[in-house]
Amino acid sequence: MMKKAENIIVGISIGDLNGIGSEVVLKTFEDPRMLELCTPVIFANARILSFLKKSFESTSSLHGIDKLDQIVIGKINVFNLWKEGVDLNLGVTDDKIGEYAIKSFVAATKALKEGIVDVLVTAPINKYNIQSETFKFPGHTDYLDQELEGNALMLMVQDNLRVGLLTDHIPLNEVAAHLTEELIRKKIETVKQCLIQDFSINKPKIAVLGLNPHCGDGGVIGKEEDTILKPALKKIFEKGTLVFGPFAADGFFGSNQYEKYDAVIATYHDQGLIPFKTLSFGKGVNYTAGLNKIRTSPDHGTAFDIAGKNCADYNSFKEAVYLAIDIYNSRNQYLEISQKPLKTKEKQL
Template structure:
């Protein structure tokens, strides 16, 4: 793939009562965005029009009824459903959940079938989307069930990448979930992602401890001494540059993260709370480890500001650019490694 090729980016609308459609339209209100990709919004031209008249009245959309009708250089809106839908900005309800899933399901189908190259997802509400068809804790878990590979949630900026050993699980279950096998698996996914997705030849990764002060040699919990430290040693013995465990408070407070290519936190808020404090509004949620590329902005549905024209599109733009860059990196990595194999066989 040449650097100038247009990448087809599938975009799910998220909760139709949240800020997802607003940030999407605001991002593409800048016509230069179409120089980088061909966007396909999966949803309804009527729902998009509801927000368009308020936040981007001059934007032009291309309404299509089949994914094969996509037009380059246009903002394509694929009508996934035909019925009229009541849009209620700022309200979490069953309608918002139902149609956010229909949008996501259709986008993922086109991703799997190769009609779009990457996926960018607008935020869903994890409660109202639950149904007989969607019984997952979030996007990451759903995508892992639909795509090939083992997923790893990474929140990232240019300066900081934070992955999670455990994702959307209750705090009461974290300790029992953290095992040598799980840590080893997540390190492997993160390590490989840093190589193929970000072009880092020999990644350097920091692992955070589980307990305060990494357990203080067993005084405050034994997981760090009995599970995490021995696992880190085994991974190091295998040749990877993985270090830790580090106490999370001092690690972020001292900016030690700047010495590493990525950080692996033991649980959701341990990694995401400092990440969002440092980077909120400019961060990107990336689902690593799968055979397809998916990113999203680092914020939620924003019901409190939905419909008020206040939503900031910066994080969505970053998610879009990241999806494009990671896709190109993967294509280049695949070409390079395939060429190496061909040369080796000839020799």
């Protein structure tokens, strides 16, 4: 049974409190129409957010709760995850603030797993100050991959532009060693299933970029295209997936070839994210595809250089909320259709 729009519960992890996360979250929900689309639950502390709200001159009206069974539909709920005061120094990295960022993220993920919130939208964290004995993950995605069933894949989304990655947060000099037929098959299958169930595209077309300049020029400047990518893509295509490539990355976006495909898969992080962020005009969203739950985030970081200056652009965070809701609805429709038995006419006797 489909939920009413405002009954979709959006869990929000607050991210690094010394960054711009709180500002973009609060400004996103200043528009009362947002509460007609969903009910937010921010995992943080109402006193801290009220203080930050004043400094950002935000008009958001916060509703503090001490238990998750106290969520009020149509309110900006702030779940008081901790009671103590926190010393903020906006724009400065702080290991203690990193602990609160992870505390918020872990609690929000737990609520997502338990079905208390329907989707998760994460504000930016600082990857340096979150590391501890209890949290040794490079970022959000790796932790979610452990906690939620599936095969996590970073998919950057802005309208019909969708860019996924074969490898993400690894050093550039290790990318080639990570490219295997099994990895390529798994990532393409993840993207294909995501496009079908989360974006309602029945027969998606997927493009894959080459690793080397000019796709290796026949082996002159790299052999991975001929020895790994082309054979793998051929096998996948022959099994019915509409996958094409590898394409030379330098001209693929500049010539607008990406518009012919429902998703583009880059071989490494910057190959995909540089053109994506150039084309998405500050409205891009990071979606973690391939999991049994829905998580999105803005496509930017903590932006310490402008934290506390009341000038952060909140459009990417707002788009992340929109996308999470859209995917939630698309996935529910897909599940309803896929689980509904086909009707057959009774045989005439």
